Amino acid sequence: MWCRRTTTWSWWRLRRLCQIMCQRSSSSRYSPLPWQGLFDEDKMIAIPDSEDIFHVYLAGTEGPVVFCLHGGGYTGLSFSLIAGKMKEKVRVVAMDMRGHGLSKTSDNTDLSAETQCQDVLNVISEMYGREPPALILIGHSMGGAIAVRVAAKRALPTLAGLVVIDVVEGTAMASLVHMQRILANRQLHFPSVQKAIEWSVRGGGSLQNVESARISVPSTLKFDTDMKCYVWRTALEESEAHWRGWYEDLSEVFLSCPVPKLLLLAGTDRLDRALTIGQMQGKFQMIVVRHTGHAIQEDEPDEFAGVMLNFIARNRIGTSGVEIPGLRQPVSLRSLN
Template sequence: MKNLKFYCSLVYHVCFCGCRSSSSRYSPLPWQGHFDEDKMVAIPDSDDIFHVYLAGTEGPVVFCLHGGGYTGLSFALIAGKMKEKVRVVAMDMRGHGQSKTSDDTDLSAETQCQDVLNVVSAMYGREPPAIILIGHSMGGAIAVRVAAKRALPTLAGLVVIDVVEGTAMASLVHMQRILANRQLHFPSVEKAIEWSVRGGGSLQNPESARISVPSTLKFDADRKCYVWLTALEESEAHWRGWYEGLSEVFLSCPVPKLLLLAGTDRLDRSLTIGQMQGKFQMIVVRHTGHAIQEDEPDEFAGVVLNFIARNRIGTYGIEIPGLRRPVSLRSSN
């Protein structure tokens, strides 16, 4: 009898406590403490309201655009590491997170570019502080196209995370299959976080996933399970417009530029030539997945802060020692 009780007790601890431990390992974490606050930004003369996260009170604005299927919380960990020196703003793009627009399915490059310009204008008016645009994947393509418009008078820098035209265009023919093969239904938020880290998702850092993944889900009351909030497979009509011609547009942007890659095989011919000519700075971050800002937040934050310091980007623009007023932000890199 004693042996039987011991065996039952052992089974209980291994099965029940082990499952509970696994669940707690992937339980959601709050974004508070990384970002300082969030708010809704209403766009005048429209029904569009964009949700943004904010951190920091001083320095230039690091304005972050997430990739397709992600949200502004993709930048939570880096916000906490950078907010003592810069202000970090991360918006939920159209059709993502808590943002609500008149047409959440219109993810065209032109519409998303206008969304970014509208949010910056609504937040800062006609005299915004110096802005460094950061974009990951789809958000990187949008950041490049916003910069190329030269519509932000205080744009001081551009950082693109793991997206180049050649690789992106080549992958489009496989994208629907990739999306169809990912897990679509989860019994709990914890299981979605675990899948994102271990089961085929794009994240490697459990801490970041525990913050960012819950914001990418919604509960399906009919199926009684969690599903992805953004139906990326329905945005196929816009994919080519995000990436086509992106390399040349990136090279033409008249501000200091940084390209962060998770592997050198992602560099296409135009960017290889441009990098050799010194038209932009490139850094390859090893031992990371596609979402560099989530997988390696310490290294990412250090690289971006060094980029800002190297290009002497201050609160109101590019500050050169000895000059009372910042030089024009229209000058080429």
């Protein structure tokens, strides 16, 4: 009897030890990672004559500026891994959009397309003045819609390229009727940051790359002192009034932008009729990235960075403009636009 109890007790202790080790391993696997070393620094950009202060991450010191706009609910850290891979050849700037990350504005709930477009123009103007270097706008999801509308304004004389990540009008408009249900079904409360990261890659979130999630997800959370848990920093469900304005007529606006354009998709089923015709006519470059989720820049950073650098080289985009072999000075983008 004594031997039997000892054996049972030893088995229980071994099982408990295994559980503890698994929990520690899981906690370590999903623990947050710093963005330092990928981005070089971050800054707060105060907009004159307003209460708005926008948080930006910066990487690199030479080359054209790749200006990145994240999707709804994400932050500028969504572009961390690609910044680390591209900063030797270009400058990468990733902005926390209004109501996201560490940016603070007089109205964090005004996520209308027009307001966000003006935010982007204000930040670029404050950072670079009236003569910014050559710019390539990159936008993911909501940020893609804003990037398209900024480009269409033709208010950036040095805009040299436009890259849109996994958003097209047809699919986006069709999904709007389901968005509130989708948002309501996601997990809203987390006992720790690690659990939020784990949920983002395993429990129904939109990320597949654990490393990227460990960097980007913590910036999308805040600690609720009343509930004693972590919650999402941005209440996307409260922005419904602006959703249609992000995506309506997006395809035609995209096709009208007078700069080289690249559309990155996770699947060809996302193309609508206008884009299908435009792609057949050669009005933009399209690349489908296989085996990825919605956040292509996070899930496949190596492929994404390679595609981006190839796009820049293919269109001969240098620090000051389009570089043509044989000419000492780049062609002014102002004259091309």
